[in-house]
């Protein structure tokens with residue numbers, strides 16, 4: 207390819223001896239393999255989290271009836287396949303914990319962060335490869351600890367993923383003993399994993415960019431991962447500390463969160479949400495970065511407002527530290543303070559809107575290629591707008607008083623986390639699969655997966671707004687106990703049927719991932735005609751990422767349809783002859 211030809215090819219990256227099976231696939235220090243490990247761990251956990259969702263949806267539509275095919279589950283977890291209240295509590299707790307900490311974060315940050323950062327900035331690996339390996343394996347141990355809690359007496363944690371004290375602090379309140387302790391330990395261990403990862407990402411992006419890769423030439427995916435890593439570095443320790451205090455309360459006889467001993471339950475909420483709101487941006491920023499890259503590539507246009515996109519992400523990250531009180535409007539907070547949090551929350555909508563308009567600006571008059579990756583990226587933008595707009599309403603204190611703890615909130619989280627983050631993940635997987643595995647994914651299967659997912663997703667989660675407005679509480683196992691909820695039973699049934707379709711559709715994604723690995727068309731170096739550096743090396747890249755020298759960067763990442771070249775793309779590493787003098791002068 208012209209782009210690699212522009213770079214002088216020296217001797218191949220010398221490999222003293224090929225590492226064996228264990229060092230290649232299990233205890234690998236290669237960022238690409240670690241990225242794939244995070245991907246597979248997350249897909250496995252997604253199946254478990256998804257199963258919990260399906261069981262909950264059965265319960266909500268047909269409460270206290272037997273779930274077909276689940277007679278084998280032992281008591282007291284299920285009774286002949288019927289779900290008792292405690293189990294429902296455990297399910298929404300584990301569903302959310304798994305989806306947030308073991309699906310979305312490992313894929314967006316663990317998989318894409320690891321796979322893409324060195325390849326997109328022109329580095330041979332992460333700054334600390336051993337730490338990187340340790341980060342994955344620490345995360346895997348955290349996952350095993352969490353899953354083991356399904357098998358202890360009393361079952362897994364049941365106090366919600368938010369683990370509000372005192373509910374979570376006193377075992378008899380939920381009837382869960384070791385399940386909650388293991389939940390705490392798992393998230394603490396996961397915090398250590400995230401810390402290692404974020405230190406590695408930040409160091410790598412600051413220190414290991416190739417020649418010419420100035421900060422304002424970084425692809426937006428890298429910008430987003432950089433900012434995410436900073437949020438991770440600062441937010442996770444707050445959660446880790448809070449959970450350690452919770453564990454002391456449970457096991458050590460302290461009373462940090464227990465009023466009986468002079469403790470303060472609200473302290474938990476403050477600590478949790480001081481972590482929790484930055485956390486939601488940890489789960490959406492990388493998807494925003496991915497969507498930006500995919501949308502620019504398949505519109506064959508430079509991203510509209512590149513710098514504004516980067517600054518908007520910085521603004522979102524900065525503001526994310528001063529909005530946590532919007533989760534606590536009904537905690538008895540002073541209305542003046544509530545208004546303050548309302549205003550900061552509304553302000554954070556501004557950079558998000560800037561990003562949305564920039565995506566639209568990029569699409570405007572673009573030469574749009576409707577690939578599977580592009581469809582998922584477009585769905586990301588659309589669903590993020592719906593989730594973002596409901597967020598603005600929730601930010602209004604008086605509105606939130608009414609919809610707090612209802613299905614309106616459940617609709618909102620799923621529009622942001624599934625509609626946003628997961629569609630971003632689907633876009634990212636289809637876009638970078640050729641680079642990861644050296645084969646193209648099946649476009650037709652990808653489109654079928656996209657359309658079924660997109661339609662059933664909206665059928666599942668949009669009606670939840672209506673349930674919420676009707677007063678349907680979140681986290682209840684049998685809505686039919688309440689007369690005022692009886693008229694909306696049909697809506698709950700419709701939602702559940704849609705959810706089963708949505709869940710089943712994910713097997714198409716899995717099938718595509720597996721089928722394409724063996725049968726997909728061989729991927730060329732740059733199948734999408736994209737500009738960024740990962741497309742200047744073979745698919746999949748060799749150990750050390752480039753067979754020759756590392757490419758040098760001459761321009762920004764989004765020079766599509768540039769008048770300077772005949773093709774509709776101009777890779778970052780392609781030197782145009784009449785630019786050579788200028789480039790030389792600059793580097794001197």
Ligand code: HEM
Pocket residue numbers: 256259260262263298299301302305306309310366367368616619620623624627628666679680681682705708709
């Ligand atoms: C087929 C897809 C899914 C379905 C049918 C589904 C369904 C549900 C249900 C029924 C609840 C419990 C509501 C309640 O009882 O209050 C719930 C809660 C939740 N889900 Fe999902 N979910 C799905 C996917 C996801 C994904 C992909 C994520 C994140 C990436 C996610 C994150 C959450 C969170 C954070 C909660 C909050 C639990 C709480 O109230 O603490 N869900 N979901």
Ligand SMILES: [Cu+2]
Pocket residue numbers: 482483486529530532533
């Ligand atoms: Cu928040």
